[in-house]
Amino acid sequence: MTAILFIIGLNLCLGLIYCRYYLRSLSLNIEKPLQFISILFGFAAAGCSLIVGSLLDHYLLSDSIVYKAFFLSSLVEESFKLVFIIFLFRNNRIDYNLSDGIVYAVFLGLTFGIIENILYFQELEFWSLIFRTVTSLPFHLMTSGILGAYTVMYLNSNKQNYPFVYLWKGLLFTYLLHGFYNYSALALHERMIYIPVILILAFVTLEYFVTKSKVIPPKSILDAINLKFDDYHLRSIFKKQNAWLRMGQGLVKRKEISLFLKISKEKLFYIGILFSITTFFFIIFLAYPLTIYILFPSIQITEYECIFLDYPFFIMVSLLLAGSINPKFFQDRILKVPSVNAVRLENDIFYENSVVFHFSGKFFYTPLNAPELLRGNLSVSFWIYGKEFSKRKGKVVWFNSSEISSTDAGAMVQLEEIPLREILFWYYGRFLQNLKNFFRTFRFVRKRKSRKGD
Template sequence: MEAAIAVAASLLIVALFFSYYFRNFVFKRSRFLQLRAFFLGVLSSGLTLVVQSALPETDSPLLRALFHAAFIEEGIRLLFLYILFRFSSRDFTVTEGIFEGVMLGLGFAITENVQYGLAYSGYVILLRAVSSVPLHVFASAIMGYYLAHADLCRIADTERGLVAGGQSNRARRFRLRGLGIFLPWGLHGVYDFCLLSGGRLVYLVPLLLIGAYLLVEYLIERGRLIFGRNVLTMLGINADDVDTLLRQKEYEKWLLDTQTVDEPEPRLLHLRVWPLHRTIAGLALCVLALALFLLYETKGAEAFAVLRIHHQASLISLLVLYPASVGLMLLLSGKINYLYVRNKMLRVPVPIRVRIFSDRGGGAEEAIALDLRPSGVFLNVMEDYERSDLLVLEFEPDKQLPVRILAQVHWSNLHNDMLPIGHILHFQRQTLRFVILRWKHLLRRLYRRLRPLAG
């Protein structure tokens, strides 16, 4: 009976998440192609069970959480997502990668909870059944974003047979894939460690899920700004170049102060629109959590003796914190401008002088860079450089030891006023001195924006 209730609760949560994310993503593809990741998630769960059964058991909660559970599960899901993305369509997008991550997580979660329901008894498995669904969804969505972003950072120039970005771009893709592995692994490992350790650590699980939800919503908003593979290939740029162009437009707008008086200022919260069904569901769950908490405070754990959950932290988490967390997620859905901090608060231009040397002769050209990206830089110069030209950039030329780096022209625009005028250059080999310069520039930009807020 307890196992059936746990599985039913898990199915209900899977259905809610499926409905929520399936409605938020629209792709011009057949239903089967949209749902293939879900069935692969079911398959990955079975494969995970086989691998875990072959591993030696350990009594250490930390080892069980990080390696026996999180590492194996996230590693197998990584393999399935990587295969999906490598054989994806020509119009593949980052948001499609997030969606397939969500579907893969849902398929994995429902199969895992059925397995737990058959293997264990008692209502205590409700705690895992209720919380594991969002955990797998969020972890897989985070993985999907970073793997898809890394895949779209490798856009080939079919005319010249080059890969955008050279060695710096390969390092950038490596870092993105690293984030796609270690962030879900860390999230999953901390979650399992809290449940396996028990006690008050269980209280951290709802906070962990809320934080993961906010991160996923932020990544969805970022992913929607990146063009699909077909558009990137047509333009000859990659996913990071799109971000570079968007940043450059914002920097130029900031410097020129082109905002009119009538233009509304961006806000952190959107509080004018409250969708009826989400608002009612969110408020209902919050009220339910409050009612159960008051019942627990007045009558104690005896009021819920039928659940046979003897740990206070587990009982309060199941009855109060989880419903309140889901209710809060529903109420926050669509209310937060996730790009506000990134665009309004942190993207502040900090100009840095650059001297450009080319093999054309005629002396060096002076320019101003407003940002240094991990893989390249945008320079607002009118020189008619050709794609794949190699230039030597000398940053902070007035200093006694200026920093030099080799860069390749990757994209140019000298005529279209709808886009920033200038060139995108990709760094070829980043020395330690240049990496230090890049980090110093980032810290100066953050300090410049945060200093007025602190004062």
């Protein structure tokens, strides 16, 4: 009885710590009824995944680790989490801001993880339960937060622009991450060293969305300027890549923006304490291995490594990265070299030649001198990496009249249809260009080093 109370208490304490961190990071005042509903949905998702998983295990018997890791557990659990997150967001008036989507999905994932850990009480030994608590609980919490972010993108994107892609991307990423986590746990000492790496990857991904939520306007502001999430993202890419070209031409000086913010002394203090504790347990592991069984009876050496060495390492890295990524870096810094392709838009009275940097399904944003003249149905022709795709039908769906005279003036254009082969061709050309840019940069760095050596 004492053991199960300790496990429940440890789950609740860790869950409270992680939830408080994300609430503080996102600066949100949550709605208590909605928080309670999110917790209930976590119960429901855990129950459904348990029932379906048990039925599949009964009718599809297999001892394969790959089957258990990638199908029986990860696919079922991540699918049910996604289904209940979508149902939660659609039926409870969540404002569809990225920060809201992350937080309420985190509460759902927290409940899911706690329920799963408690259900394993009859099957696992004490130290195995500790291992599950300190690794699977934050893992479920973080993958749910990632699914919540992708769900918000899906719900707040143009319905004509294949928004379901966001759901597939979120599900595929969390499914693979969960599958590798399960495979590492089931393989025991052979693969358990990968678990902290998987946890760090999940944390960094969710931290990216947390940082992104700070630079994307709330849905209320996007609605006021008649833009959806994917429209704003597309326009942001245009502005960044246009700025990159202007800086490359020497028209604008580039601002030095650091990727990381300054780490506080308080955070360094906690990292130092964790490092000291981990070093102590590592010295015991190397120099006095028999002491481990005296201090922690019945523990396995792999469990000791994960609980006292690998997990503290994950916490140290998380503390180092938590809140340290500069949101302005994602807002102002150019992360990709633009792909410049020609485009021609024309109607019955006017035509204009321009460029296009990026495609998002049926939509693209292009700089124009007189977007207000391109009304009605348009004939759109592209020249993508030297290949012509002519006379696609489209229309201007948005332009900002306040920017008509500026260098950022332009319009959001929607095509009636764009063949998949053209989108794939654009991505193929984009990949080749990025590859060339990489090798050119590598050669440039080598030349600079050789000159300094001379």
